[in-house]
Amino acid sequence: MHENLNEIISALSTSLPPVMRWCGAVAKRLRQFNIAVEGKSSGSANTDALTLADLSVQEILVAALRDADPILRCCRIEGEESTGDMALFSQDAKLSIAIDPIDGTKQYRDRSGNGYSIIVHLHDEETPYYSLVFAPEMGPTGTWVEVGPDRLRCGADDTTVTARQVLDRMLDLRINRPADARGIYLIGFQDRDAECARMVDDIGFSGRTSDEMQGSIYPLMATAEYAGSLIHSPNIYDFPVSMHIARLLGGEALWVHNQEPVHYRELWMDERADMLRFPGVVACSEHAHINQQLCELAQGWSQIRYAN
Numbered sequence: 001m002h003e004n005l006n007e008i009i010s011a012l013s014t015s016l017p018p019v020m021r022w023c024g025a026v027a028k029r030l031r032q033f034n035i036a037v038e039g040k041s042s043g044s045a046n047t048d049a050l051t052l053a054d055l056s057v058q059e060i061l062v063a064a065l066r067d068a069d070p071i072l073r074c075c076r077i078e079g080e081e082s083t084g085d086m087a088l089f090s091q092d093a094k095l096s097i098a099i100d101p102i103d104g105t106k107q108y109r110d111r112s113g114n115g116y117s118i119i120v121h122l123h124d125e126e127t128p129y130y131s132l133v134f135a136p137e138m139g140p141t142g143t144w145v146e147v148g149p150d151r152l153r154c155g156a157d158d159t160t161v162t163a164r165q166v167l168d169r170m171l172d173l174r175i176n177r178p179a180d181a182r183g184i185y186l187i188g189f190q191d192r193d194a195e196c197a198r199m200v201d202d203i204g205f206s207g208r209t210s211d212e213m214q215g216s217i218y219p220l221m222a223t224a225e226y227a228g229s230l231i232h233s234p235n236i237y238d239f240p241v242s243m244h245i246a247r248l249l250g251g252e253a254l255w256v257h258n259q260e261p262v263h264y265r266e267l268w269m270d271e272r273a274d275m276l277r278f279p280g281v282v283a284c285s286e287h288a289h290i291n292q293q294l295c296e297l298a299q300g301w302s303q304i305r306y307a308n
Contacts, residue, residue, distance in 0.1 A: 002095055007071055008122065009130045009148060012097070015068035016120055016132050017144075017163030023057045023101070023118050024136030030056065031108060053108065057101035057118060059084050065097060072097070075122070080237040080275055094124050100237035103133075104216065114138055115215040119238050125264045128244035133218045144170070145218045147244045154222035173222055174249060179287070181227040182206045184294070185217045188232030188305065196301075200230065203297055205290075221245050221286075228285030230256075230294050233277040233305040236267060242284050251286030255279075256298040259291075272306065279303065 002008075030053040062084025065072050076096040077086040089097075097120060102108050104116035114137035121131040133145040134157070142157040146167050153170040157163070184205045186197045197207030205227065213220070218241050220226040228251075229242055243253035243262060253262040257280055267276045280303040283294035 004071060004074065005129060008075065008095060011069035011072055012122060012130050015064060017167060019061065019064040020118050020132060020134040021163045023060050024134050024142055027053045027057055027102060028136050054081050054102045054105060055083050058099055061099050061101065061120065062086060078236060095122060097122055098237050103238040117216045117218065119241060121240055123240060123264065127247065128240045131241045131244045133241055135216045135219065138215050138219060143219050145222045147248060152222055152245065152248055154219050178224045181224050183208055183226035185213055185226060185229040188234060199297060203293055217242060227287060227290050230283050230298060232281050233279060234282055236264065236276045246284050246286045249286035252291060253282055253284040254291050254295060256281045256283050256295040257303060259295050
């Protein structure tokens with residue numbers, strides 16, 4: 001256990017909710033304008049979408065973490081974008097704060113869905129310890145997900161009270177969970193996403209690509225509407241929230257080629273997308289039998305993200 005872990009989680013859970021609510025308001029306002037910018041060239045539309053909202057939201061989040069509590073500067077910062085005072089944080093700490101300012105940028109930019117979200121999570125080289133997600137336009141008032149050592153919360157925002165009060169009023173979703181979810185989220189297989197989703201259908205689940213899924217995967221997993229995900233080389237800024245939810249509920253995130261638990265010690269830099277990724281194909285579910293079926297299905301699939 002890390003010496004200052006509880007204090008860092010407390011600082012994040014106190015300081016982040018209002019700031020992420022403000023970031024959500026900024027993202028909603030910016031979305032009304034043409035704010036696409038160039039910057040990534042992986043060849044995947046889901047990956048390459050980049051907007052001024054990504055840059056603006058990360059700038060605000062990094063500044064908030066910088067100013068909120070001195071203990072947070074003892075952590076490293078990992079941002080999907082290269083903006084903000086990240087150099088003011090530790091460069092070699094074991095604990096890191098990862099930021100995805102706009103997860104689901106393509107649907108955000110193209111106005112093709114409302115499942116985009118703002119994500120921050122705390123982790124070391126093995127596992128996430130605290131995760132907070134805010135999807136500003138998922139539902140009439142926006143939707144929260146909070147995952148901690150002793151909590152799994154998800155529900156609608158309510159701006160008549162503070163963001164922290166909203167989260168504190170939510171029920172713990174670890175209790176009395178339904179076990180009949182069949183939805184599996186797939187992404188990262190480049191032009192084979194839909195083909196792979198249909199293969200998941202064939203083993204008795206409901207495979208859903210980013211274009212087919214309504215909303216964000218994190219609320220859907222938290223509320224047991226989806227059973228998990230199957231992702232090629234997930235990045236370290238958003239996917240670990242799914243891993244966090246699964247592990248808190250007794251499940252796991254597994255590399256399908258060897259069925260070993262995912263960790264942060266074997267990352268690779270995707271130069272095309274300018275982001276750190278876990279290698280290979282990863283299955284993630286709170287249910288061991290679902291992970292087993294997904295691993296058996298995808299075990300022979302290519303572990304290489306880019307064919308060329």
